[in-house]
Amino acid sequence: MQQGLTRREILAGFAAGTAAGILGSTSAAHAAVSELVWATWESNGHPEYVTAFEKETGTRIKLSFLSSEDAQFAALKTGSAADWDMINPSLNGSWRYIKAGLLKEIDLSKLPNAARMYDVLKTTPKVLDDSGKLFAVPYLWGLNPLVYRTDKFDNEPDYTTLFDPKYSGQLAMRDYALESIAIAGLVAGVPRDKVFLMDAKELAEAKKLLIAQKPLLRTYWQTIGDLTNLFATGEVSCAFSWRVPYDELKGKLPMGMAKPKAGIMGWCDCFGMPASLSPEKTELALKFADYLLGAQYATEIARIGNYATTSSIIRDDLTKEQQAAIFVDDMEVMKSFMWPVAPDNYSDWLKIWNEVKAS
Amino acid sequence: MPFSRVHLAFPVALALVLGCVLPLGLLLVFSVFTVDMDAFEMVPDLSGHSWGQILSNPVFAFLIGKAVVSGLVTAGLAALVGYPLALAMARLPVVWKGVANIVLLTPLYTGEIVRIYAWRIVLGSEGLVNAVLKGFDLIDAPLKFLLFSPFTTHLVLLYNNLPFMVLAIWISVELVDHRLIEAARDLGARPVEAFTKVILPLTTPGLAVGLFAVFALAAGDMLTPSLLGGTSGATPMAMIDNLFGTAFDWPLASALALSLLIVLFGCASLMAGLLLRMRGARAVFAGRLP
Numbered sequence: 001m002q003q004g005l006t007r008r009e010i011l012a013g014f015a016a017g018t019a020a021g022i023l024g025s026t027s028a029a030h031a032a033v034s035e036l037v038w039a040t041w042e043s044n045g046h047p048e049y050v051t052a053f054e055k056e057t058g059t060r061i062k063l064s065f066l067s068s069e070d071a072q073f074a075a076l077k078t079g080s081a082a083d084w085d086m087i088n089p090s091l092n093g094s095w096r097y098i099k100a101g102l103l104k105e106i107d108l109s110k111l112p113n114a115a116r117m118y119d120v121l122k123t124t125p126k127v128l129d130d131s132g133k134l135f136a137v138p139y140l141w142g143l144n145p146l147v148y149r150t151d152k153f154d155n156e157p158d159y160t161t162l163f164d165p166k167y168s169g170q171l172a173m174r175d176y177a178l179e180s181i182a183i184a185g186l187v188a189g190v191p192r193d194k195v196f197l198m199d200a201k202e203l204a205e206a207k208k209l210l211i212a213q214k215p216l217l218r219t220y221w222q223t224i225g226d227l228t229n230l231f232a233t234g235e236v237s238c239a240f241s242w243r244v245p246y247d248e249l250k251g252k253l254p255m256g257m258a259k260p261k262a263g264i265m266g267w268c269d270c271f272g273m274p275a276s277l278s279p280e281k282t283e284l285a286l287k288f289a290d291y292l293l294g295a296q297y298a299t300e301i302a303r304i305g306n307y308a309t310t311s312s313i314i315r316d317d318l319t320k321e322q323q324a325a326i327f328v329d330d331m332e333v334m335k336s337f338m339w340p341v342a343p344d345n346y347s348d349w350l351k352i353w354n355e356v357k358a359s
Numbered sequence: 360m361p362f363s364r365v366h367l368a369f370p371v372a373l374a375l376v377l378g379c380v381l382p383l384g385l386l387l388v389f390s391v392f393t394v395d396m397d398a399f400e401m402v403p404d405l406s407g408h409s410w411g412q413i414l415s416n417p418v419f420a421f422l423i424g425k426a427v428v429s430g431l432v433t434a435g436l437a438a439l440v441g442y443p444l445a446l447a448m449a450r451l452p453v454v455w456k457g458v459a460n461i462v463l464l465t466p467l468y469t470g471e472i473v474r475i476y477a478w479r480i481v482l483g484s485e486g487l488v489n490a491v492l493k494g495f496d497l498i499d500a501p502l503k504f505l506l507f508s509p510f511t512t513h514l515v516l517l518y519n520n521l522p523f524m525v526l527a528i529w530i531s532v533e534l535v536d537h538r539l540i541e542a543a544r545d546l547g548a549r550p551v552e553a554f555t556k557v558i559l560p561l562t563t564p565g566l567a568v569g570l571f572a573v574f575a576l577a578a579g580d581m582l583t584p585s586l587l588g589g590t591s592g593a594t595p596m597a598m599i600d601n602l603f604g605t606a607f608d609w610p611l612a613s614a615l616a617l618s619l620l621i622v623l624f625g626c627a628s629l630m631a632g633l634l635l636r637m638r639g640a641r642a643v644f645a646g647r648l649p
Binding site: 071073074077096099100169215218219220222226229234235350354355357 | 396397398399418421422476479480483484485486503506507585586589590592593598601603604606607608
């Protein structure tokens, strides 16, 4: 029986280890090319939505969930998101990324499924730079309603409900300056087409309302998973929300979804690629972008998430009920939306929001 | 100069100094820059604008003060709860000391988010505590203050940071010569007197380590206040995060971060001064028995 190792064996071991390390690195480099990191919202990127693409191409889609649009922008701007291959700017926020030179130009001819996009979204100038070059492609849209427990409210709530002392301790607002201050603006009487252009006086009114609202709130929600948990555990009965808690809990709890007449916050997500993306990754990312505009993703996200893509590719195959569930039964709905857009004085909005939270 | 063991510490000390001084230097430089929001660029400048905002807007002082109070309250409570636990652990047989250590550290093996959601289940309106109280007819309506309140924040901060206090005190207690305690008792000292006159001074190093660690960890926590503190969960750390990330206002974020650091450092120095004034503590720190 061998009792120890000779110097020759130790050196051979080191050599083998080094070789394994080098080979391991090489294979890791290959593996890196077959993976794309997609920074998106939790609700847009369930693993099952991308399974078909992964099977078809052998490319793994690694999901990196966002907390807010502003955080996404800042992460790109500061270089702290170097591993992201695909990002998710909003339709109304795309100009910031384009102006800051953070996005790579997109050749729409490489996305065959773009042919079926709704015209209003396919031809939007919001994703072009001053010279008309395309930098982002809208792929998903919907509305952000009020979600509430139908057993706790006699009437369908509206934005004033979120400021009503009668419901103290049952309400929640998103920890996000843009939407929360806009809602306060609507309650203060600012028309929906001017709410994102509020002047200092109107902002001061909104701030007053938000400070008065604070003791009525159970909490500010951070992520949509957080809010779903708050509804599921009975902590919150009504909140400005995304539709996720409604869809997740409607079978278990009496859940309702309200579309306030004062204005419905619409949203539209775009697909974009960081300006520094390598050519290999760009090819893969464009393939994935085409997948996002295709039938498979549209079917899965309509079935599970109740969201509509910007493509009409599956619309005619859906029943009237299925169309209604994802708001594509009447396309006129898009005209009543408010599209949240960061105003020029957005830093003032952020300061107000921080002052409200610290009050 | 001959090579000695002290020299071995130089590379590490250098790394520590550079790792600490360089980021602080950058923060100081950034704090006098300005931001061009049109180009989303930081502009090198020598502006006092950010520092002016820190000094003139009471929100910043309020948030820093809140963090200091949070840190002091948590550290104080941890010391109160930690001493009996550490003393009890020191009296255990050797095998059980190991078990106690594992039990004490178990909460740290789980992620902070897991602990936060677990606390929500325990303290929520329909949670464990309210269900038990209701089951015994002790309450009619759920106790809402249990969750999303300053009470929740400090309870969880205490729970999260207690191991750092207990371990530090326990190690100090283990080093105490038990004959000194026995001598005090033989000479007529009551248990409380033996604690205040013998154990407390002799374990001041452990107490100091625990206090500094818990104070820093609690004052700098962001997730616990944010996800369990409800509308009272605003912290300077969250605001710094907000300013660095959301607002792209790096100069203001840097000025706030430095202000927080200066205040926390001042508080820690004050705590150190007070500890050194404790009877006998200075001698223990100097390596002499009182």
